[in-house]
Amino acid sequence: MAKSLVFTRSKSLSHLVEKGIGGRHSDGGLTVAVFGGTGQIGRNLLTRMGREGVQGVVPHRISDKRVIHFKPMADLGQFNFISNYDIRNDEATEQIVKHSDVVVNCVGRTFPTRNFSLDEVHVTWPYKLSKLCKKYSKDRLVHLSAYGASEKSDSNFLKLKAVGEKVVRNNFPESVILRPARVFGRTDDYLTLMRFLPHIWGNLFVGKRWSDKHPILKIPVAVGDIGQAVLNACRMPKISGQTFELFGSEAYYLEDLHEFVYDIMNKEGLEEDHERQIRHVPIGLLKAYARAWELFWFMGEPPLDRVLIELNHLSEVPTGLPGMQELGIKEQGKMSEIVLDILRPFRPHKQYYETMEEVVLPTPVDVEEYKKSLDKSNLKDEGIVGDLNKTYL
Structure with a gap:
């Protein structure tokens, strides 16, 4: 395992400069580590990275045969797949973060298993990842959360998501947090x-x-729009430290x-x-x-x-946080x-x-x-609407 993680990058700054006419056969000048790249959102993100010449480091814990179809997404050598990885391997995680410019956390789970609990996936893992990003002064950490994440939520899942956001923000204040609706x-x-x-x-x-x-x-959002939004969040200037809510168009x-x-x-x-x-x-x-x-x-x-x-x-x-438009998704x-x-x-x-x-x-x-009907209903429940009617009607 350790030998497969011995990869180095040139000390030259040439990799930071975009080269080519753009597209698959160009160099996007960015290396992105995608944790959870074999999931639904991660796969779509990799597709868009390959189209634009963005280099990717993709750790995974599934069989190599199940990721072989990911390789044609990008030009030869653009994606580095690291097999037999899991989020408890701190040494491997540190090497991956160290040799990347931007880190994306797409790891998520809606049910506990015999191997990983929800607390470990949504709280402990973001804590360790954000600590490493701070240690190596990464350009950006993009953390995928969920709409409705709140410590006051009735859902234990959304409570854990909110705690995960909190530890990420505390450890790495420059991180960008995305809260997508149902995808x-x-x-x-x-x-x-x-x-x-x-x-x-x-x-x-x-x-x-x-x-x-x-x-x-329900305002479901297309997975293609989420993938493009995550890629834009990796390289857009002046959005560090912000939280975005991602909704669909209908x-x-x-x-x-x-x-x-x-x-x-x-x-x-x-x-x-x-x-x-x-x-x-x-x-x-x-x-x-x-x-x-x-x-x-x-x-x-x-x-x-x-x-x-x-x-x-x-x-x-929507609660008023920035959304798709601010991440450059127009259509x-x-x-x-x-x-x-x-x-x-x-x-x-x-x-x-x-x-x-x-x-x-x-x-x-x-x-x-x-939203207006919700506001009116809340006022009515508090007795405000009734008092207004008695006063002015």
């Missing part, structure tokens, strides 16, 4: 996850907190998304005189259902877990344009090649109007 794309755990949720005879079961007076709003209600996904998959093959019905159930019931999947899928990654249920039923409302991918490519593999064979002509797109939600 959709091929092989995602969002749209494809919905097929595992309970459904029977056209009844779709969606979780609901009985105290919630508003439907759940907002929908969760119920409409569920119905839309099942219409595309034609999951139950309903007759013309039948319609799908949304049935609200307690979120705790869906979490118990996800727990059954975790117990059944005790080896490997379960297709559904309790944290995904929590994230799926969390309203995504974003739309779910309606690529959803068929994502869900086609789960269609019955008779409808596999059918188009979306008969599928009704869900109506997008005006986020500003939704």
Whole structure:
């Protein structure tokens, strides 16, 4: 293991200067260490790095055969894959950070395993990584968190994400923190996850907190936009120390998304005189259902877990932090344009090649109007609206 990590870089400053006409066969003048590069966001980031000639160091703990298709993403020798790596190998981590310009942390997990707990993945690992970045005075650390990360959250996962952000900011104040909303794309755990949720005879079961007076709003973001945003965050000037919230270009209600996904998959093959019905159930019931999947899928990654249920039923409302526009993403991918490519593999064979002509797109939600309704509801709950009505009406 130690021998495979003995790699050095030239002391010349020529690697800091972009060379070539741009694109795959050029030198982008940057070496980025991508931890978690074999995940959904990491793979997309590597694709964009290869297109722009950015050199990458990609440690991984999976088989070499499972990363062989990553190599054509970049020109020959641009990506350095380090096998048999795990986040407990402090010596390897130090060597990787030492010989990189920018460090990206895409390591994440929504369920604990026999090898790694959620606390170790989301708190201990960012702490060690940010310490090394400070030790070697790295240009930047880009840390991927999650929307809703807060120490006051009801979700233990989001609490750990908030603690991870805190230790990263304390150890390396120049780090850039990204909080993406739910991410959709091929092989995602969002749209494809919905097929595992309970459904029977056209009844779709969606979780609901009985105290919630508003439907759940989702603003999912395309994985391609996240990959480009992370790459831009690696090299954009004057964004050190900032936190960004990354949302998509279209907002929908969760119920409409569920119905839309099942219409595309034609999951139950309903007759013309039948319609799908949304049935609200307690979120705790869906979490118990996800727990059954975790117990059944005790080896490997379960297709559904309790944290995904929590994230799926969390309203995504912008809080005013910088977003995609500030990271240079002007045009974003739309779910309606690529959803068929994502869900086609789960269609019955008779409808596999059918188009979306008969599928009704869900109506997008005006986020500003939704926020106004939330504010008005909060004022009403506090009795302020009633007092105003009595005074002025």
